[in-house]
Amino acid sequence: MDHFRHITDYFLSYGRKSVPATQQPIGPKIKAVRINCIGDQKMFNKPDFEAVEISPTDPIFSKPDDTSDIADRIGLPIFTRRCRPNPKWANDEDNKIFKHESPFNNQDATFLHLCCDPKAKFDLSRGVIGWAWASRQWQNSVGSVIIVRQDKKPLFPLHAEALCKYCHHEIRALLAHSIGEYSPDEPLTKDAVLAMICRPTFSIYWYKLLEEKSKEGDRTALGTPFPYDIDTIEEGRTPS
Known part of the structure; x- marks a missing residue:
């Protein structure tokens, strides 16, 4: 009888394949954005801001390279991570297609990391230059960069573009x-600058950018949701 039970158990379990814990579903992919450097743009025809998807357990969430002071202040905190440079352009920096620019150049990522900490002190050993400047790691040999929202909500290319251009064209001047x-102007105080780095000024810039895109006939941009209303998007749905 015991032998028969063993045979029955065998056939009942035959064809079943247990899934190790490491292969269990870990949730849907997170919508992030890759800010492409000159090398990836020129050599591989990549867009400035490229939609990518990453795992919710990606190391960027536990060990990011950095964050953005400006993104924090406007209520859209992000994590950032530098990508490994592609050897095709990293080893061919003198290629004429770069027009005397470094293929590692990534101005959008540099401005995204401008320091807004009024207490930051110059520290060459850590590459920290201080208030109003990006640290050395974001000025030299930057390469392409992945950015993602800390709350893991979808981040679309236009969100990243607006954020980077806001940092560059609005906040850098302040x-x-x-x-x-x-x-000979009397310099703005740090407190005055910090007061202007906020959601309302970013929202104003967002709609200004949408107006520019509209004039260019960019319908995809017009379908991108307002960054602060991202909760209204149905799961898995992308803007039309």
Whole structure:
């Protein structure tokens, strides 16, 4: 009888394949954005801001390379991670297609990491330059960069573009003014600058960018949701 039970158990279990814990579902992919450097743009025809998807357990969430002071202040905190450079352009920096620019150049990522910590001190050993400047790791040999929202909500290319351009075209000038680059004006105080780095000023820039895209006939951009209303998007749905 025992032998018969063993045979029955065998046939009942035959064809079943247990899934190790490491292969269990870990949730849907997270929508992130890759900010492509000059090398990836010129050599592989990549867009400035490229939609990518990453695992919810990606190391960027536990061991990111950095965050963004400006993104934190406007209520859209992100994690950032530098990508490994592609050897095809990393080993061919003198290629004429780069027009005397370094293929590692990534100005969007650099401006995204401008320091807005009023207490930051110059520390060459850590590459920290201080208020109004990106640290050395974001100025030299940057390469392409992945950015993702810390809350793991979808981040679309236009969100990343708006954030980077807001840092570059709106906030950089305020920071520059605060360190005396607009002499003979009395420099803005750090508190005054910080007060202007906020959700309302980013929202104003967001709609300004949408207007520019509309004039260019970019319908995809017009379908991108407002970054702060991302909860209204159905799971798995992308803007039309």
